[in-house]
Amino acid sequence: MIKQHSSTYHHAATRLLLFCVSAFLLLACSSKSGYFKIEGRFLHINQGELYVYSPDGGIKGIDTIKIQAGRFAYETPMKQDAILMLVFPNFSEHPVFASPGGSVDIKADASHLKEMTVEGTKENKLMNTFRKMIVSASPPEEKNFAAQFIEDHPESLVATYLIRKYFIQSTEPDYKKALALAETIHKAQPDNGTMVQLRQSLKTLMKSQKNNTIPTFRATTTDNRTVTRADLSKGIAVINVWSTWNYESQEAQRIIRDMKKRHDTPLHALGISIDANKKECIRWMENNYIEWENVCDGMMLESPLMKQLGLSRIPETLVIKDGRIVERDLSNNELRRKLDDMLKQE
Numbered sequence: 251m252i253k254q255h256s257s258t259y260h261h262a263a264t265r266l267l268l269f270c271v272s273a274f275l276l277l278a279c280s281s282k283s284g285y286f287k288i289e290g291r292f293l294h295i296n297q298g299e300l301y302v303y304s305p306d307g308g309i310k311g312i313d314t315i316k317i318q319a320g321r322f323a324y325e326t327p328m329k330q331d332a333i334l335m336l337v338f339p340n341f342s343e344h345p346v347f348a349s350p351g352g353s354v355d356i357k358a359d360a361s362h363l364k365e366m367t368v369e370g371t372k373e374n375k376l377m378n379t380f381r382k383m384i385v386s387a388s389p390p391e392e393k394n395f396a397a398q399f400i401e402d403h404p405e406s407l408v409a410t411y412l413i414r415k416y417f418i419q420s421t422e423p424d425y426k427k428a429l430a431l432a433e434t435i436h437k438a439q440p441d442n443g444t445m446v447q448l449r450q451s452l453k454t455l456m457k458s459q460k461n462n463t464i465p466t467f468r469a470t471t472t473d474n475r476t477v478t479r480a481d482l483s484k485g486i487a488v489i490n491v492w493s494t495w496n497y498e499s500q501e502a503q504r505i506i507r508d509m510k511k512r513h514d515t516p517l518h519a520l521g522i523s524i525d526a527n528k529k530e531c532i533r534w535m536e537n538n539y540i541e542w543e544n545v546c547d548g549m550m551l552e553s554p555l556m557k558q559l560g561l562s563r564i565p566e567t568l569v570i571k572d573g574r575i576v577e578r579d580l581s582n583n584e585l586r587r588k589l590d591d592m593l594k595q596e
Contacts, residue, residue, distance in 0.1 A: 286328035286348040290356030291321045301337035301526060305414065305552055306444040308332025308348055312526050312550065328352075331373075333411055337550075338363060341495055345411045347373035376408045392416065400431050404438035410445065418455065419551070419562045421579070425456045451557055458560025462575055464489075464568070467558040469545045472532050477520060477543050483573035486592050487518035488585075489559065491566040493525050494534045498582065499565035503540055505586050510542070513593040519543070524550045524564055 288302075300315040300322065308328060315324045315336075328350045335343050338360075346354060346368055354370030365385060368374040380399055384392045396416040400409040413435065417428035429452045436445050457465055468478045482489070488506055492499035503521060510517045521544035523531040531546040547553050556562065569577040569588055577588055 283351050284327060284329070285325055286334075286350065287323070287325040287353040288315075288334075288346060288356065289321075289323045289353070290358065292317060292358055292360055293320070294360040295339065296320050298339045300339070301550075302334055303337070303550060303552065304332050304334050304348075306333050306410070308334055312548065331407060333407055345377065345408075347371060347377065347407050347411075349373075373407050376403060376406055377411075380408065380412070393420070397427070397431065401434060404435045409435050409438075410442075410448070413448070414562075418452070421563070423455070423562065425452055425459075428452055429456070454557070455560040455562070458568070458575065458578075460575055460578060463573055464570055464575060465558055465560060467555060469547070469555040469558075471543045472523075472528065472535070472546055475543070477545070479573070481543070482518050482520060482570055485516055485518060485572065486589070486596065487520070487570040488589065489520045489522065489561075489568040489570070491522045491524060491556070491561055491564050493523055493564055494530050495525075496564050500534075500538070501582050502565055502567060502585060504538065505582060505589070506542075507538070507540060509586070509589045509593060512590075515593045515596040517589065517593060521545070522553065522555055522559075522561070524553065524556075526550055 295317055296319060298317045300317065301312050302315055302324060303309065303312045308330075309326050309332075313324070313326070315322050328348055331347070331349045334346045334348050336346060337343050340363075342363055344363060344366055346356070349371055352371050354368050354374055356366065356368050358366035365381065367378050367381075380395070383395050383399075387395060393416050396412045400412055403409050413428055413431050417424050417431065429449065432445060432449045432452060436442070436449060439445055454465060464479055464482060466479050468476065471477055490499065490502045490506060492503050494500070506517070506519050510519065519542040521540065521542065523544060523546035525531040525546055526548055528546045528548055531544070534540075535544060545553075545555055547555065551562065551564070559568070561568075567578060567580055567585055568575055569580065569585070569592075571592065580588060
């Protein structure tokens with residue numbers, strides 16, 4: 251009888267111990283309530299930094315994540331589902347879909363970031379599926395896959411990300427298609443405030459196409475002056491989106507500098523740096539004799555000025571005459587020829 255009680259007690263104690271261990275492991279693998287946690291490991295990166303920001307307000311500003319011995323971790327307060335963008339050392343961007351109390355584990359090879367996997371939530375699993383679809387796809391095929399994926403999963407945050415990446419921030423944006431897809435997403439997510447803003451933003455983007463008047467804007471420059479549409483509304487002007495890490499955009503800044511020196515006709519210019527660090531932006535400008543108005547608000551591609559002007563990527567240029575957009579998205583050679591011809595004719 252004593253043996254039976256002893257055996258029963260032993261089994262009960264074992265079950266309790268297993269329960270406690272399971273609970274501990276569950277807590278260890280998840281984030282605190284109201285927080286979201288990212289953990290990950292890299293192949294071929296031992297030390298470095300990642301940036302993280304949110305295009306839909308999940309976090310404010312930009313945070314830095316340290317990579318040590320190929321591993322990294324990040325935890326942040328999270329009030330609602332959101333998209334976090336990880337900016338890697340090569341400045342490529344990859345999304346992580348966050349939720350309050352959730353956590354994810356990232357596995358990536360620095361030499362094959364397109365095949366990165368993010369495990370932990372339904373949305374990230376969905377994104378993994380899309381990544382596998384496009385591993386060997388050409389750019390036009392990727393765009394077609396993205397459109398179909400949005401139509402098949404309009405209720406997801408992944409759809410919101412894909413519409414930005416492939417139809418708004420791409421080198422060949424298609425705002426008309428983006429607006430149609432945004433309407434599909436809005437029907438599936440009528441309470442998504444971000445999608446309401448995106449639809450409005452798309453209407454602004456469509457206004458910044460060729461032959462349209464430049465949109466109204468106001469911003470503070472790196473030397474704390476105010477710049478508005480009026481500063482670019484007379485004569486010939488150019489707006490250039492650039493950064494200290496994008497050579498093509500830097501070359502456009504140098505072309506603008508050379509055109510201003512070469513011609514007697516005034517060339518009005520506005521640079522928009524999407525650097526996270528304003529000091530680095532100013533240092534590069536000083537080293538390259540960039541003396542016209544530039545804006546660097548530290549918000550990268552989510553800069554309010556970018557949104558006001560209907561700009562969404564790097565590099566990107568607008569050529570303006572008497573307040574009207576006459577060209578956009580020119581190559582550097584095309585930009586040099588266009589500005590040279592316009593300034594000679596004035």
